[in-house]
Amino acid sequence: MSGPSTYAPNSGFTRWMDARLPVLRLMHDTVITFPTPRNLNIWYTFGGILTFCLGVQLVTGITLAMHYTPHTEMAFNSVEHIMRDVNYGWLLRYVHANGGSMFFLAVYIHMFRGLYYGSYKEPREMIWILGVMLYILMMATAFLGYTLPWGQMSFWAATVITSLFGAIPFIGEGIMNWLWGGFGVDNPTLQRFFSLHYLLPFVISGVVILHIWALHVPGNNNPLGIDVKGPQDTLPFHPYYTVKDLFYLSLFVILFALFVFYAPNYLGHTINYIEANPLVTPPHIVPEWYFLPFYAILRAIPDKLMGVVALFGSLLTLFFVPWLDRSKVRSARFRPTYKILFWVFVADCFVLGYAGSQPVDGTIAGGAISLLWVARLATAYYFIHFWVLMPFTHRWETPRPIPDSIAKPVLSGAS
Amino acid sequence: MTVAQSQTADSSRRDFLYIATSAAGAVGATMAAWPLVAQMNPAANVLALASIEVDISTIEPGQLITVTWRGKPTFIRRLTADEVAAADAVSLDDLLDDNARNGNLDDNAEATGTNRLAAAGDGATEWLVVVGVCTHLGCIPAFDQGNYGGWLCACHGSEYDSVGRVRVGPAPDNLTVPPFEFLSDTRVRIG
Numbered sequence: 350m351s352g353p354s355t356y357a358p359n360s361g362f363t364r365w366m367d368a369r370l371p372v373l374r375l376m377h378d379t380v381i382t383f384p385t386p387r388n389l390n391i392w393y394t395f396g397g398i399l400t401f402c403l404g405v406q407l408v409t410g411i412t413l414a415m416h417y418t419p420h421t422e423m424a425f426n427s428v429e430h431i432m433r434d435v436n437y438g439w440l441l442r443y444v445h446a447n448g449g450s451m452f453f454l455a456v457y458i459h460m461f462r463g464l465y466y467g468s469y470k471e472p473r474e475m476i477w478i479l480g481v482m483l484y485i486l487m488m489a490t491a492f493l494g495y496t497l498p499w500g501q502m503s504f505w506a507a508t509v510i511t512s513l514f515g516a517i518p519f520i521g522e523g524i525m526n527w528l529w530g531g532f533g534v535d536n537p538t539l540q541r542f543f544s545l546h547y548l549l550p551f552v553i554s555g556v557v558i559l560h561i562w563a564l565h566v567p568g569n570n571n572p573l574g575i576d577v578k579g580p581q582d583t584l585p586f587h588p589y590y591t592v593k594d595l596f597y598l599s600l601f602v603i604l605f606a607l608f609v610f611y612a613p614n615y616l617g618h619t620i621n622y623i624e625a626n627p628l629v630t631p632p633h634i635v636p637e638w639y640f641l642p643f644y645a646i647l648r649a650i651p652d653k654l655m656g657v658v659a660l661f662g663s664l665l666t667l668f669f670v671p672w673l674d675r676s677k678v679r680s681a682r683f684r685p686t687y688k689i690l691f692w693v694f695v696a697d698c699f700v701l702g703y704a705g706s707q708p709v710d711g712t713i714a715g716g717a718i719s720l721l722w723v724a725r726l727a728t729a730y731y732f733i734h735f736w737v738l739m740p741f742t743h744r745w746e747t748p749r750p751i752p753d754s755i756a757k758p759v760l761s762g763a764s
Numbered sequence: 765m766t767v768a769q770s771q772t773a774d775s776s777r778r779d780f781l782y783i784a785t786s787a788a789g790a791v792g793a794t795m796a797a798w799p800l801v802a803q804m805n806p807a808a809n810v811l812a813l814a815s816i817e818v819d820i821s822t823i824e825p826g827q828l829i830t831v832t833w834r835g836k837p838t839f840i841r842r843l844t845a846d847e848v849a850a851a852d853a854v855s856l857d858d859l860l861d862d863n864a865r866n867g868n869l870d871d872n873a874e875a876t877g878t879n880r881l882a883a884a885g886d887g888a889t890e891w892l893v894v895v896g897v898c899t900h901l902g903c904i905p906a907f908d909q910g911n912y913g914g915w916l917c918a919c920h921g922s923e924y925d926s927v928g929r930v931r932v933g934p935a936p937d938n939l940t941v942p943p944f945e946f947l948s949d950t951r952v953r954i955g
Contacts, residue, residue, distance in 0.1 A: 505903065509919060512901040531810045532834045533902070541804065628830065628837045630903040632918045648920050651933045653900055709921040 354378050379565065384583035385590050386571035388755050392462040393569065395455050397594035398601050402452040403557065407550055409445040410494075413438075417497065419543035421536045424499035425624040443613040449491050450616045451605050453639035456484060464670075465691055467679030468570040474671040479560040481667045486553050488640070488664075493546035495637065499539065500621030505634045507534045507542070513647075516657040533627065573752055574679025582755035633708050642698050645705030646731065649724040659728065666735045673735055676743035678751065686746040694734045700727045815955025817947065820884070820891075828907055830896060833942065833954050837896040837904055840952070843881065843926060847913065848890055851877030851927045859938075860930050866941040875938055880927035885949040893944050893954065894928040900935040915939075 356374040358364040367374055416435050418427040431438035460480070463469055469477035496507040511528050515521040530537030568577060577583055584590070608615065616638060620631050636644050646663050650656035681688040704711075704724035711720040813834050820840060823829060828841040843851070856862045856874055864873035864880060873879050883889040896915075898905050903919035910916035910923035912931045917923075923932035928939035944954040 505919075509901040509903065515901075527805050529806075530804055531806045532813075533836055533897075535810075535835055537807065537810070627835060628832065628904065630906075630917075630919065632906070634903070634919055648934075653934050653936045656934060709919070 355382050379561075379586075380591070381585065381587040383565065383586040384568065384577070384580070385586050386569050386577055386582060386755055387584045387589075388571050388573060389569060389590065389593070390572050391597055392458065392465075393571075394594045394597035395459040395462065396564075398455045398598050399452070399459060400557070401598055401601075402448060402455055403550070403553065405448050406445060406452060407554075409441050409448060410547070410550065412441050413445055414547060417543075419497065419540050421499060421539055421625070424497060424539060428498045440609070443609045447605065447608045447613060447616065449494065450608070450637070450639065451601070452487065453491070455601070456487060457639070460484065461695060464694075465681045465688075466570055466572055467574050467674070467676075467681070469671045470674065470679050471671070472567045473563075473570060475563040476560060477671055478668055479556055479563055481664075483553060483556050483560060484667070485664060486549055486556065490546060490549040490553065491637070491639070493542045493549065496534075496539065496542045497546065498621060499625045501623045501625055501629075501631050502618045502621040502634065504534060504625035504627065505630055506636060507538065509634070511538075513657045513660070516654040518654070535627075570679060571755060572680060572682065573755055574683070575751060575755060578754045578756075635706055638702070638706070641703075641705035642701035642731075643705070645701040645724045646728045648705070648709060649721065649728040663728075663731060666732065670735065670739070673739040674743075675740050676746070676748075678743075678748045683749040683751050684742075684746060685749065686742050690734065690738050690742060694731075697727050697730050697734065701731065813955075815953055817951055817953045819950060820952055821950035825890065831954070833895070838942065838954060839892070839894050839896045839907070839928075839939075841892045843890045843892060845888070845890070847926045848877060848881065848888070850913070851880070851925065853877075854925070854929075858931075860933060861936065861938045863938070864941070865938040867943040868941065868945075875929050877927055880929065880938070880941065882944075882946070884946045884952070887949060891946075891952075892927055893952065894939040894941055896939070898922055898935055899930065899937040899939065900933075905939075 354374055354377075356367075356371075356377040358367045358373070363373055366372070413431065416427065416431050416438060418424055428442070431442050433439075435441075463477060463480070492506070492510055496503045511525060511534065514524045514528065517524060526532065528538070529535065530541065568583075571577075618635070635641070643660055643663060647656045647660045650659050676684060676687065678684050681691055700723065704720050704727060707720050709721070712718060713720060713723065816831065816833050818829075818831050818840060820829075820842075823840065823842045825842050825844045826847075828839055830837050830839055832838065854877065856876070859875055862875050863871075864875045866873055866879055868882070869879060878889055880892065881889045882891045882893065884891055896904055898917040898919065900917065900920055900922050903917050905915035905917040905922070905924060907915055910932070912923050912925035914926045914928060914931075915924040917935065920934055921932065922930060922935035924935075924939055925931050928941075930936070930938050942954055944952055946952050
C-alpha cells in the first residue's frame with residue numbers, strides 16, 4: 350500500500366488496467382512482494398486469522414438476516430425457525446454464534462502479542478490506536494448481536510448495558526430513553542439494534558483497511574523488536590507468509606469446527622433459550638466469556654457512576670499505551686522485568702474473568718475470601734499495570750543485549 | 765493590477781466568504797442531522813401509554829402483587845402493622861438515599877416510612893407502590909430476599925428494605941414511587 354512498487358504488468362489487459370485503475374498493482378504490492386521480516390512466529394498469523402473471522406461473520410450474518418425477524422413477537426421464534434426449518438440454518442447460526450467467540454479469542458491473542466513484542470511503539474502508534482478502535486467496535490457489534498435472539502440473557506444484557514448510560518449525571522435518563530426509544534428495552538430497541546448490528550461490520554471493514562494501511566507504512570514489527578536494516582532481513586509476503594498464515598489458519602479452523610460441530614452451545618448460556626420476559630430477571634446473569642473481565646471491573650466498584658467510569662476507563666486506557674510505555678526497547682524478550690509484568694497482567698485478566706463469571710456474593714477458598722475483594726484488587730492492578738508500572742519499569746530495568754540485525758540471529762541459529 | 769495586489773485587496777472579502785459559507789454549511793448539516801438523531805427518541809405511541817387501574821381488594825397485609833405499568837413491573841404491597849412500625853423506626857442517617865423518591869410528594873421529601881407509603885381511603889398508611897426496577901442497572905429485584913425484609917437484586921447485589929429504600933449498594937437511589945392515586949378503598953390508578 351505504500352513504498353516503491355515493483356509491479357510490472359505483463360499482458361495487454363493488465364497494462365491497460367494499470368494505466369486506469371491500478372488495483373492489481375495495489376494487490377501485488379500488498380500481498381505478494383510486501384517485504385516482511387523473516388523471523389515472524391506463530392503469533393503473527395492472527396492478523397490473517399482475524400480477517401478470516403470478519404469474513405465468516407459477514408457471510409453468515411448476511412445469510413442469517415434473510416431468515417431472521419427483528420420484532421419482539423417474532424424474533425425468538427424466527428431463530429428457532431432458522432434452527433429447525435431453514436436449510437443448513439443450524440449450521441449458519443452455530444458458525445455465526447461461535448464465530449463471535451473465535452473472533453474474540455483471536456483478537457485477544459493478537460492484542461497480547463502486540464503488548465508482548467511492543468508493537469504499539471513508535472513508529473506504529475496509529476496501528477495500535479486503530480486496533481483499539483476495532484476492538485471497541487467489535488465489542489459493540491457483539492453486544493448488539495447478542496440481543497437479537499431475544500432470549501432472557503439477550504434482554505437482560507441489553508437492559509444492563511444500556512442502563513450504564515443512566516449513570517451519567519443529569520442527561521443519563523434522557524440518553525437511555527433515546528437509546529431505547531421508550532421507557533425500557535422493547536421493540537424499538539430490538540429494531541434499531543438489528544439495524545446497527547448489520548451496519549457496524551462494514552464500519553469495522555473500513556477501519557481494518559486503515560489498520561492494514563497503517564501497518565504497511567513502517568512494515569511489521571517482529572519478535573526481536575528491532576528495525577529491518579535491509580533486504581537480508583525480509584522475505585516477500587507471498588509465498589512465505591501466505592503459506593504460514595494458511596497453515597495456522599487451518600489449525601484455527603479445526604478448533605472453530607470442534608466448537609461448531611461438537612459443542613455448539615458450550616460457550617453460550619442455556620437460559621438464552623428461554624424467551625425474553627421483561628418481568629423476570631434470571632437469578633444469575635453473566636455476559637459472554639469475552640466480556641467477563643470488564644463485567645468484573647464494573648461490579649467491583651460499589652458506586653454506580655464510578656463503576657461505569659472504571660469500565661470505560663479500562664478500555665480508554667488502551668489508547669494511551671504507546672505513550673505510557675517509556676522503554677525504547679520494543680520486545681519483551683530483551684526486557685526481563687517487563688516480561689514478568691506482562692505475564693502477571695495476563696494472569697490478572699484471567700482472575701478478573703473468573704470473578705466476573707461468578708455470582709456477585711461468591712467466595713473462594715471454602716468461603717474464606719470474598720470474590721468481590723479479589724475483583725477489587727484485580728481491578729486496581731489492571732490500572733496500576735498501565736498507569737504506574739508501564740511508565741516507570743524502564744527506570745530500574747536493564748535490557749538484555751539486543752541483536753545487531755534480524756538476519757544475524759536467524760542465520761546463526763540463535764534467537 | 766498584478767496578481768499579488770489583487771490577492772491582498774480581496775483577501776478580507778474572501779475570508780468573509782469562506783467563513784460565511786462554512787458557517788452556513790455547518791448549520792445546514794446540523795439541521796439535516798437533527799431528524800436522524802431525534803427519530804430514535806420514544807415515538808408518539810410509546811409516549812401515549814395510558815395509566816392503569818388495579819383492583820387491590822383481595823390483597824391481604826403482607827401480600828405483594830406485580831402489575832405492568834409502562835412496560836415495567838410495578839410492585840403493589842400491603843405492609844403488616846409491624847413492618848410499618850419498623851420502617852418508621854429506621855433513622856434517616858442509616859439510609860443510603862434519604863430522598864423519598866415519591867412522585868406524589870415534594871421533590872425534597874425525606875425517605876421516612878410514612879413518605880414511602882400511602883393510605884387507601886380511611887385505612888392505615890400501609891400501601892407501598894414502587895416501580896420494580898433496580899435503580900442500578902435495571903434488573904428486577906426479587907422479593908423476600910436480602911437482610912432488610914424487602915428485595916435483593918441478584919445482578920449486582922443491591923438490597924432494598926420493606927418500603928423499597930436502598931440499604932446496600934451499588935444502587936444509588938430508592939425504588940421509584942410512581943404517581944398514583946386511590947380511586948376508592950379498593951382501586952388504585954397508577955400513572
